[in-house]
Amino acid sequence: xxxxxxxxxFRDFSFQYNAQMEPTLYNIDLTIHKGEKVLIAGxxxxxxxxxxxxxxxxxPFSYKGxxxxxxxIKGEESSSQSISGISNxxxxxxxxxxxxxxxxxxxxxxxxxxxxxxxVKDEMTERVHRAAEIVGISDHLEYAPTDLSxxxxxxxxxxxxxxxxxxxxxxxxxxANLDPATGKTAMELIDDVAVKTGATVxxxxxxxxxxxxxxxxxxxxxxxxxxxxxxxxxxxxxSNLLIEGGIREPLYITALKYAGIEITEDKLPHSIRSINLTxxxxxxxxxxxxxxPTVKPEPKTDTILDIKDLEFAYEDxxxxxxxxxxxxxxxxxxxxxxxxxxxxxxxxxxVCRFEKDCTGSMExxxxxxxxxxxxxxxxxxxxxxxxxxQMISKTMIFDEIALxxxxxxxxxxxxxxxxxxVMKICGLYEFRNWPISALxxxxxxxxxxxxxLALDPDIIILDEPTAGQDFRHYTDIMEFLKDxxxxxxxxxxxxxxxxxxxxxxxxxxxxxxxRIIADDTSAAILTNPAITEKASLKETSLYHLALMCGIDDxxxxxxxxxxxxxxxxx
Amino acid sequence: MKLLNYIERKSPxxxxxxxxxxFCLLMWICSTMITFNTPFLLGATILGAxxxxxxxxxxxxxxxxxxxxxCFMLLNALLIYIFNPERGVxxxxxxxxxxxxxxxxxxxxxxxxxxxxxILKYLSTIPIILVFIGSTQPSxxxxxxxxxxxxxxxxxxxxxxxxxxxxxVSSFIDISRCQQARGIEMSNKESLMKRIxxxxxxxxxxxxxxxxxxxxxxxAMELRKFGTQKRRTWIMSRPxxxxxxxxxxIGIGMMAFVITYNVINGSRFWNPFT
Numbered sequence: 008x009x010x011x012x013x014x015x016x017f018r019d020f021s022f023q024y025n026a027q028m029e030p031t032l033y034n035i036d037l038t039i040h041k042g043e044k045v046l047i048a049g050x051x052x053x054x055x056x057x058x059x060x061x062x063x064x065x066x067p068f069s070y071k072g073x074x075x076x077x078x079x080i081k082g083e084e085s086s087s088q089s090i091s092g093i094s095n096x097x098x099x100x101x102x103x104x105x106x107x108x109x110x111x112x113x114x115x116x117x118x119x120x121x122x123x124x125x126x127v128k129d130e131m132t133e134r135v136h137r138a139a140e141i142v143g144i145s146d147h148l149e150y151a152p153t154d155l156s157x158x159x160x161x162x163x164x165x166x167x168x169x170x171x172x173x174x175x176x177x178x179x180x181x182x183a184n185l186d187p188a189t190g191k192t193a194m195e196l197i198d199d200v201a202v203k204t205g206a207t208v209x210x211x212x213x214x215x216x217x218x219x220x221x222x223x224x225x226x227x228x229x230x231x232x233x234x235x236x237x238x239x240x241x242x243x244x245x246s247n248l249l250i251e252g253g254i255r256e257p258l259y260i261t262a263l264k265y266a267g268i269e270i271t272e273d274k275l276p277h278s279i280r281s282i283n284l285t286x287x288x289x290x291x292x293x294x295x296x297x298x299x300p301t302v303k304p305e306p307k308t309d310t311i312l313d314i315k316d317l318e319f320a321y322e323d324x325x326x327x328x329x330x331x332x333x334x335x336x337x338x339x340x341x342x343x344x345x346x347x348x349x350x351x352x353x354x355x356x357x358v359c360r361f362e363k364d365c366t367g368s369m370e371x372x373x374x375x376x377x378x379x380x381x382x383x384x385x386x387x388x389x390x391x392x393x394x395x396x397q398m399i400s401k402t403m404i405f406d407e408i409a410l411x412x413x414x415x416x417x418x419x420x421x422x423x424x425x426x427x428x429v430m431k432i433c434g435l436y437e438f439r440n441w442p443i444s445a446l447x448x449x450x451x452x453x454x455x456x457x458x459x460l461a462l463d464p465d466i467i468i469l470d471e472p473t474a475g476q477d478f479r480h481y482t483d484i485m486e487f488l489k490d491x492x493x494x495x496x497x498x499x500x501x502x503x504x505x506x507x508x509x510x511x512x513x514x515x516x517x518x519x520x521x522r523i524i525a526d527d528t529s530a531a532i533l534t535n536p537a538i539t540e541k542a543s544l545k546e547t548s549l550y551h552l553a554l555m556c557g558i559d560d561x562x563x564x565x566x567x568x569x570x571x572x573x574x575x576x577x
Numbered sequence: 578m579k580l581l582n583y584i585e586r587k588s589p590x591x592x593x594x595x596x597x598x599x600f601c602l603l604m605w606i607c608s609t610m611i612t613f614n615t616p617f618l619l620g621a622t623i624l625g626a627x628x629x630x631x632x633x634x635x636x637x638x639x640x641x642x643x644x645x646x647x648c649f650m651l652l653n654a655l656l657i658y659i660f661n662p663e664r665g666v667x668x669x670x671x672x673x674x675x676x677x678x679x680x681x682x683x684x685x686x687x688x689x690x691x692x693x694x695x696i697l698k699y700l701s702t703i704p705i706i707l708v709f710i711g712s713t714q715p716s717x718x719x720x721x722x723x724x725x726x727x728x729x730x731x732x733x734x735x736x737x738x739x740x741x742x743x744x745x746v747s748s749f750i751d752i753s754r755c756q757q758a759r760g761i762e763m764s765n766k767e768s769l770m771k772r773i774x775x776x777x778x779x780x781x782x783x784x785x786x787x788x789x790x791x792x793x794x795x796x797a798m799e800l801r802k803f804g805t806q807k808r809r810t811w812i813m814s815r816p817x818x819x820x821x822x823x824x825x826x827i828g829i830g831m832m833a834f835v836i837t838y839n840v841i842n843g844s845r846f847w848n849p850f851t
Contacts, residue, residue, distance in 0.1 A: 063800055091802040099800050106790050107797035111716045111740050118812040120801040131812050153743055167801065361754040385758035396785045397752050400778045414760030458759070 011041030013079075014096070014175060014207055015062060020076035022057060022066060031057045033232045034076070041174070044201060044208040046218050046240075049229035050253040050477040055211050058229070059179050061085070062209065064093035081174070094120070098168025102180040104160040105152065113139070113155070114148040117166045138166040141203055142196060157347055158189040165200060175207045176200070182214050183475055186346045186503045187545035194220045213477050215249065216257035216548065219277050228252060240277035245270050255478040255506065259548040262568050263288070265575070266295035279548040279555075289556040296558055301567040304513040304528065307336035311465060311497055312358070312388075317367035319357050327353045328365070329521040335466065335499065340492045342508040342529065343501045345518030346543035351501045354518070355468045360384040371465065385411070389459035393471040395451035398458070402442055404435060408458045415462075425461055432491070433457040449480045453487065466497045473507055482576075485511050505545060509533060509569060517542045530565040582639055584711045589820060590632035591712045595721030596814075597821035602709045603725075604828030608835040609701050613668075613694045614847040617834065621701035624827075629704040634711040642707060650699040654692055658682075665691035671850040687850065715739050720811035729809050737794070745787065752782050 017037040023030040032054050039045055049055045060066040061078055068090040078085045081096050101107040110116030117138055121131045139145045142162040152160060161181065168176060178197065182190040198221040201208045212218045215226075219240055226243050228236035230252050236243055243249065249256045256264075259279050263270060268288045275281040284292075312335035320326040327350050335341065343351045356362045358369065360381045369376040371387050379387075392398050401407040408429060412422045430436040433453045438446065443454060452472070459467055472488060473481045489511060492498045502508060508515055508529045515532050517525040525538045532538055534550040549568055553561035585591075590598075609621055636643060657664060665687030666672045673686035713721070719736035723729045757763055761775040798804075839845055 065796055065800070069796065069799060089805070090799055091805040094800055094802055101793060101797055101800075103793050105744070106793040109737070109740065109794065109797060109801075111736065115716055115812060119798075119803070122809050122811055123802040123805060125806050125808055125810050128810060128812060128814065131810065135812065152740075356754075359754075359758060361758070381754065381757045382760050382762070385760070390755065390758060392751065392755055394786065396789065397748060397782045398755055399785075400756060400781050402781075411759040462759075 010043070013038045014041050014081055015039040015209075016077075016079040017061075018077040018079075020061070020074070020078050022061060022072055022074055024057075024070065024072040027072075031232050032061070035234060037227065037234060037237065039175075039207060039209065041207055042205060043225065044198075044221075044223045045210070045225045045227060046215070046223045047209065047211045047227045047229065048213055048215055048254060050213065050479060053229040053252075054232040055229050056179070057232075059099070059177060059209075059211055062175075063097050063099040063177055064088070064090040091123075094173075095171060096173060097175040097177055098171060098173035099177045099179065100161070100164045100168060100181060102183050104157065104164050104184060107164060108152045108160055111151060112148065113144060113150050113159075113163050116152075116163050117148075117170055119167060120171050134170045135166075138169040141169055141200055142166045156189070157185050158192060161185070161193055162196065165196070169200065169204065172204075173206060175209060178208070178210045178212075180212055180475075181210060182212060182217050186543045187217075187505050188539075188543035189346070190214075190217055191220055191545055194218060197221065213254055215254060219257065222277075228254075239272075241272045241275055244276040245272050245274075253477065253479040257548060258506075258509075258568070259552045261572070262549055262552060263292065265568070265571055266292045268292065279551045284555065292552070292556045293558060296553075296564050296567055299567070299571075301563050302570060303566060306514075307339050309337040310334045311337040311372055313368075313370045314358075315368045317354075317357065317365055317369065319353060319362060319365040321353075321362075327521050328357065331367070331521075331523060333516070333523065333526075335497060337465075337497055338492070338495060339514055340489065340498045340512055341500070342512035342515045343499060343518060344503070344505075344508055344515055344532075344542065344544060349518040349542070350521040351518050352470060353521075355390060355470065355499070355501055359388050359390045359468065361390070385459075385464070386415075386462055387465055389462060389464035389467045391452075391455055391459055391467060391469040391472070393474055395448070395455045398455045399443055399451065402444070404430075404441055404443055404446075404454055405439055407443060407454055408435075408461050411458060411462050429457045429461045432460065432494070433487070449476065449483055452484060456487075456491070460491065460496075464496070466499060467491070468499045468501070470501045471503070472500055473502075473504060481507070505533060505547060509547060509565070510572065517544070528562075528566070530569060531562045534561040534565055582641065582711060583713065583715055584634060584638055586633050586712075588631060588633040588712065590628060590708055592818075592820070593712075593824055594815045594817055594821045595713045595717035596724035597817065597824040598709055598713055599718075599721045600725050601824045601828035602705060604832045605705050606702055608831040609698050611845060612835045612838065613691075613845050614835070614838055615690070615694055615697065616847065617838070618694060618697035618701055621831065622697060622704075625701050625704035625708075628708050632708045632712050634708065636707075639707045639711055642710065643703070646699065646703050646706070650696065650703075653699075654696055657692060657695060658688070662688060664688065668846060669848055669850050673850065690849070714813065716813045717815070720814040723809075723811065724814065730804065733803075741790075741794075744790075745783075748786055749779070749783055752779050752786075 017035040020032065020035040021030050022032040047055050047058065060070060064085060066072065067074060067086055074086060080088065080093055085093060108116055109119055114135060117135045118131050121134060136145065139148060142165050144159060144162040144166060147155065147159060181193055185193055194217065197208060210218055223240055225238065226240050227234055228243065228248055235252065236248050244260055260270060260276060268291055270276050274283045314331055314333040317328055317331040318326055319328040331354060345351050353362065357365050360376065360379060376384060399407055401410060405426060408426045409422050412425055430439055433456065435453055435457060443451065446454065473484050476484065485507065488498055500512065512529050515527065515529045516523050517532060517538055519542045524541060525532055533547045536546055539546050547565060549565045550561045553564040558564045609618060662682050663685065666685055668691060669687040671687060675684045675686060677683050719732040722732035722735060753763060756779055761778060763772060763775055
C-alpha cells in the first residue's frame with residue numbers, strides 16, 4: 008500500500024509517570040502515516056492507554072512524568088506544542104461516551120470545541136450541521152443525553168471532533184459500552200467517516216474480531232509497555248501472538264486451529280468474510296465437527312423462580328416490562344441479553360424489589376416475592392452492580408463483607424465464621440487484612456460478590472460482570488462465577504458480551520421492547536439471524552464458518568466448539 | 578417534581594434573550610429587596626403578574642418552586658413577628674396600637690404595614706422568578722450569565738452541574754438501593770439519627786464514583802480546548818432585539834426609581850403615619 012507522509016512518529020520513546028516506580032512505556036518506535044487505519048491492542052496494563060494519552064497530549068500536559076526519546080505530531084515535537092494545539096490535529100473520542108458528553112444537548116456538545124475557539128455563531132452552526140450530517144445525527148440535535156442511545160452518544164462524540172477538521176481520529180475502546188449490533192455499526196461509521204474526511208484512524212481495543220469487521224491496515228500489539236508486533240492483521244492472525252499476549256483471538260480462528268487447520272497470511276484470515284479456505288480445510292473442519300457427537304447441556308428442571316405476567320412502568324412512561332413470563336431453574340447459569348433500554352436491567356431491579364410498582368406474580372420456591380421488603384428480598388436474591396466502586400461502602404475488606412450480616416443482627420462469632428468461609432471461596436482470604444483501596448478492579452469485584460454471597464442468597468443477579476475487562480481478567484471473573492454456580496447458586500447475568508454468553512451461559516433470554524422474544528441455548532440464539540437482528544445482537548462468526556464449510560446444523564457446530572473449548576481450557 | 582422546570586412554549590417572554598431576562602431579574606430582585614415603598618411594590622406585583630400572563634405559563638407547571646417560595650415567605654413572615662412584634666414601630670417611629678394579644682405580642686398599624694411590605698416583596702418577585710425559570714432554556718443560562726459579565730469558567734460550571742445532576746441522582750438511587758438490600762434501613766421506619774448515619778454510608782461510593790467521572794470530564798473538556806482562550810462564544814446565545822432593550826430598560830428603571838426615591842425621601846420607607 009502506498010503510504011502518506013508520517014503524522015505521528017515515536018522514536019525510542021519512554022514514559023514514566025511521576026507517581027510510578029517504573030516506566031509505563033519502553034523504547035517505543037512507531038510511525039503512523041496519513042490516512043492509515045491502525046488498531047492498537049493489548050491486555051490491561053500493557054500501556055495502550057498511556058500511548059493514547061501521549062498521542063492526544065494529555066501526556067505531558069495533564070499527566071506529569073518523565074519523557075525520554077521523541078514524539079512528533081505533524082512533524083513537531085509534542086512537548087513543545089500545547090494540548091489545544093495537538094487537539095487541532097488529533098481528535099479523541101473517549102471510552103465513556105456518556106461522561107464525555109459535556110453539552111446539555113447534541114447541538115451544544117458538537118459545538119463545544121468551536122465555542123472554546125471563539126468561533127462566531129453563524130459559522131459554528133454551519134460547521135456543526137455539517138459534522139452532524141457526516142455521522143448521521145442531524146435529526147437529534149436538540150436531544151439531551153438521557154434521551155439518546157449509546158450509539159447516538161458515540162455519533163455525537165465523533166461529530167464533536169469532526170467539527171475541528173482533525174487529521175487523526177483517536178478512539179479509546181469505542182466498543183466498550185455498546186451492544187453487539189451497535190458496535191458493528193459503530194465500526195462501519197468510523198470507516199465511513201474516514202473515507203469521507205480522509206482522516207487517519209487509530210482505534211485502541213482488545214476486541215480484535217469486532218474491530219476487524221472493517222479493514223484495518225495495521226495492528227500494533229503491546230505487552231508490558233513494549234510493542235511486540237507491528238504489521239498487517241493477516242500476519243498477526245497467522246501467528247500465536249494474541250493468545251500468548253492474553254488477548255482473545257477471533258472465534259473462527261480458534262475453531263480452525265482446533266480442527267488442525269494451518270492459518271497462513273495468504274488465506275486472508277483477518278475477517279470471516281475474507282478468509283479463503285481450501286477444499287481440504289473445509290473437509291477437515293467438517294470431520295472435526297463430526298469426530299465426536301455433540302453433547303447438549305442437560306436442561307435443568309427444578310423451578311426456583313417463577314414469574315408470571317409481570318408488568319412494570321417507570322413513572323409517566325410507557326411500560327418497560329410487558330407480560331414477562333419466566334421460570335428460572337435451580338443451578339442455572341443464565342444470560343439476559345438485548346439492546347439498551349429493552350428491559351433487562353429493569354427486570355433485575357423488579358426481581359430484587361428495587362422497583363416496586365409492578366403487577367403480575369413473582370414466586371421464589373412458592374414464596375411470594377412481592378410481599379417482601381428490599382432487605383428481605385436480598386436474603387434470597389442478591390444483586391451485584393456493574394461498577395464495584397458504587398457498591399463498596401467500607402474501607403476494609405472484612406467490614407465490607409460483614410456489613411450485611413451485622414445489619415441482620417448476627418453475633419460476632421457467627422459473622423467471623425461466615426465472612427472467613429466466604430473469603431476462602433472467593434480467593435480473598437489472603438487479603439483479609441488489606442484495605443479495599445489496595446485491590447485491583449477484579450478483586451474489588453470479588454469483594455462485592457463476596458458481600459452478597461455472605462447473605463446466602465439462592466440467586467445472584469450480576470449486571471455486566473466483566474465490562475471493560477481484558478481476556479485474562481474476564482476468564483478470571485467468569486471461572487470464579489462458574490465455581491460459585493457449581494456450589495448450587497443460580498446465577499443470572501445481564502450482558503452485552505456475546506463471548507460471555509456463548510462460553511458460560513447455558514441458557515439465554517433475549518429481551519426486546521420489554522418482552523422475552525427468545526429463551527434457548529446461547530448456541531441456538533447466536534446462530535439465529537432473525538433473533539439476533541431483532542434484538543441488536545450479532546451472530547457469532549462460528550455460524551458463518553459453519554455455513555461456509557457446508558455444516559447443516561450451525562447451532563450444533565457452535566455447541567461442539569463450546570464443549571471442545573471448555574475441555575481445552577480446563 | 579422538578580425545581581427547575583423549563584417549559585417550551587411560544588410567547589413574547591420566551592423569545593427574549595436569556596441575558597436580558599437575567600439582568601432584569603437581578604435588578605428586579607435587588608430593587609424590591611431594597612425598598613419599602615408600598616405603592617412601588619404594589620406596582621411591581623402587578624407588573625410581575627402581567628409578565629407571567631404574557632409568558633403563557635401556568636402556575637400548576639411550576640408547583641415545586643412555587644410551594645417552596647410560598648412556604649419560605651410564610652415562614653419568614655411568621656418569624657419576623659415572633660422575633661419582634663413591634664419591629665414596625667421601631668422602623669416608622671410612631672405607634673398606633675390596634676389590639677394587645679398577650680404579653681409582648683401586639684398588633685400595631687406600623688407592624689401590619691411592615692409585614693405587608695415584606696409579603697409584597699415576595700409576591701412581586703415570585704412570579705418573575707417563575708417566568709425566568711419557565712421561559713429560559715437551561716442551555717442558554719450559562720451563555721446569559723457570561724453575557725452579563727460573569728466569567729465563563731464559572732458560568733460553564735453552572736451548566737455542567739445542570740448537565741450531570743440527573744446522572745448523579747440516578748447513580749445515588751442505585752447505590753442507595755443496593756445498600757438498602759444489604760440491610761441499611763432508609764425508610765421512615767427508622768429513627769432520624771439512624772437514617773442520617775445510613776446516608777453517610779452511601780457517600781463513600783458516591784464520591785468514589787464522582788471522582789472517577791470528574792477526571793473523565795476534565796480530560797474531555799481539555800481535549801476540546803476548554804479554557805485556552807480569554808473568551809468563548811456560545812452556540813445557544815441569541816441576538817438582542819427590541820424587546821430585550823425594553824426588558825433591560827424596565828430593570829434599570831426600577832433600580833433608578835428605588836435609588837432616586839431613597840435619596841429624595843432620605844429613607845427606604847414609604848411612611849403614611851407622619
